[in-house]
Amino acid sequence: MVMADTESCSSRAVDFAPSQRRKQREKIEVYNEVLCRLRDLNIEESTFPAFEDELWAHFSRLPTRYALDVNVERAEDVLMHKRLLSKAHDPSGRPAIQVRLVQLRSAMDGSQVESVHMKFTGKADAQCSDYPNKKRVHPPPAFGTSSDLEFVHNAKRVVKDMEVMFSARPIHYRLMHEITISTNDKPKLLAQLTSLLSELGLNIREAHAFSTTDGYSLDVFVVDGWALEDTEQLKIVLVKEISKVEKLSSVRSHAINHVRELEKTGNKLNSSHVNMPGSGNDVWEIDTSLLKYESKLASCSYGDLYKGTFYGQDVAIKVLRIEHLNENLRREFTQEVNIMRKIQHKNVVQFFGACTTPPNLCIVTEFMSGGSIYDLLHKQKSGFKLPLLLKLAIDVSEGMSYLHQNGIMHRDLKAANLLMDENGVVKIADFGVARVQAQPGVMTAETGTYRWMAPEVIEHKPYDHKADVFSFGVVLWEMLTGKLPYENLTPLQAAVGVVQKGLRPVIPQYTRPKFVELLERCWQQDPSLRPEFSEITNLLEDLASR
Structure with missing residues (x-):
């Protein structure tokens, strides 16, 4: 039994067998160094009798890579990771999140300082720009960025050379946010977290992901894209959004486990299901006995919409009336499920599952x-103020851009099919007549609602995804005016006017010229002259920033 080569603060004896790998030796050296530093800092916790064992258990449950990557000069950060992992053990403590400002170091000459594209306002821009030769006022990242790691490792090996380099080249510091998250480990967790950060407008500069041996995660991100003075608000937003992801994952897990349990007990899913192309009636199939109906929200000739719960989660339940089930309605139902089960975006209503058994x-x-959006407009009996209108329109445009990128046309875009959550985020709903576009220009069936319908669709001509852009232009007008398009005409009269007379909704005189230009481009008779939603999003964001 021998101790590590360096002086140890630990009473822990370690057996270094000849075959033991170098990385395992380094892990123990890091453990010892962290322990020494914590005691040098007079951290009270480090003096407790059981602390050595608890700290070693922390390093042992994490991969060796954690010890090799962590910045030992910031031993306090190891304690922070230990506490977050401990907090994540308690379901009420998940997700456990720490958000703080960190100061990144880079040594380069002034002409080579890399600019960072940050979406900050004046104050934040001033804080985040590179600035040379200032004393650190914030800690470095727990694991360092690529440039920080290079300096730390080089400093350990050739201190004198580094001193020469630093004296010759100014040190520049850059402020960013470091986000540390601990929760239950699960498949695709890292992908979900990175997607969420991106949706919040954050740019991930560094990421370090670790899984513990007992099923927990420790993920650390260094990001920019959030105002530096709003660190606490960033934490609040993250806790709320990650909790939503966790709740949705739990609901899905319950559904998956229920189907697997049915299969184990021999209760196969009924063979009379509505045929779902390519789906195999998979884990999205819901047992209706698990749904709790609370109140009816709406009714139409072919079905009803209810508010209810599914495993404690508030849900909307769209029920088809079997007495009205014909081949067309069955086809629409099948198509809606087949599309919704494949898509996931922050501006598209989230699909939980379906029952396909008559x-x-x-x-x-x-x-x-x-x-x-329709209900809100007609409740207030006026259009939205431009800042709110642009915010809502950007949500819709981003959702439609996602759908089109995935080859899906909505074909019934209107204010009544745009729903808002409790945070005012708009999501696209009702995919009953949506279609996957196999190739451009092949669709000819008349579908949608006349007042929002593109002229080529009304005329039964071949059309493509640009028909949705025309409808979006009408939606923009709805949000601007708060009125029903062509309210003095019947739907059929409006359709005839759009096709034969080039009729379009009348744009109010007070409307900003750039917004007028966007409306008119969306309404072009020639679909090829209408913009893509990716361009529309950029135009709306530009208007919103003015």
Whole structure:
């Protein structure tokens, strides 16, 4: 039994067998160094009798890579990781999140300082720009960025050379946010977290992901894209959004486990399911006995919409009336499920599952407590102020851009099919007549609602995804005016006017010229002259920034 080569603060004896790998030796050296530094800092916790064992258990449950990557000069950060992992053990403590400002170091000459594209306002820009030769006022990242790691390792090996380099080249510091998250480990967790950070407008500069031996995660991100003075707000937003992801994962897990349990007990899913192309009636199939109905939200000739719960999660349940089930309605139902089960975006209503076994045909989605844009407009009996209009329009445009990028046309875009959640985020709903576009220009069936319909669709001509852009232009007008398009005409009269007379909604005189230009481009008779949603999003964001 021998101790590590360096002086140890630990009473722990370690057996270094000849075959033991170098990385394992380094892990123990890091453990010892962290322990020494914590005691040098007079951290009270480090003096407790059981602390050595607890710290070693922390390093042992994490991969060796954690010890090799962590910045030992910031031993306090190891304690922070230990506490977050401990907090994540308690379901009420998940997700455990720490957000702080960190100061990144880079040594380069002034002409080579790399600019960073940050979406900050004046004050934040001033804070985040590179600035040379200032004393650190914030800690470095727990694991360092690539440039920080290079300096730390080189400093350990050739201190004198580094001193020469630093004296010759100014040190520049840059402020960013470091986000540390601990929760239950699960498949695709890292992908979900990175996607969420991106959706919040954060740019990930560094990422370090670790899984413990007992099923927990420790993920650390260094990001820019959030105002430096709003660190606490960033934490609040992250806790809320990650909790949503966790809740959705739990709901899905319950559904998956329920289906697997049915299969184990021999209760196969009923063979009379509505045929779902390519789906195999997979884990999205819901047992209707698990749904709890609370209140009816709406009714139409072919079905009803309810608010309910599914495993404690508020949901919307769209139920088809079996007495009205014909081949067209069955086809629409099948198509809606087949599309919704494949898509996931922050501006598209989230699909939870469906029951495809007659007579209980239903689709279950997230419940949107804010109601529809149509309801909101007609409740206030006026259009939205431009800042709010642009915010909502950007949500819709981003959702439509995602759908089109995935080859999906909505074909019934209107204010009534745009729903809001409790945070005012708009999500696209109702995919009953949506279609996957196999190739451009092949669709000819008349579908959608006349007042929002593109002229080529009304005329039964071949059309493509640009038909949605025309409808979006009408939606923009709806949000601007708060009125029903062509309110003095019947739907059929409006359709005839759009096709034969080039009729378009009248744009109010007070409208900003750039917004008028966007509306008119969306309404072009020639679909090829209409912009893509990616361009529309950029135009709306530009208008919003003015």
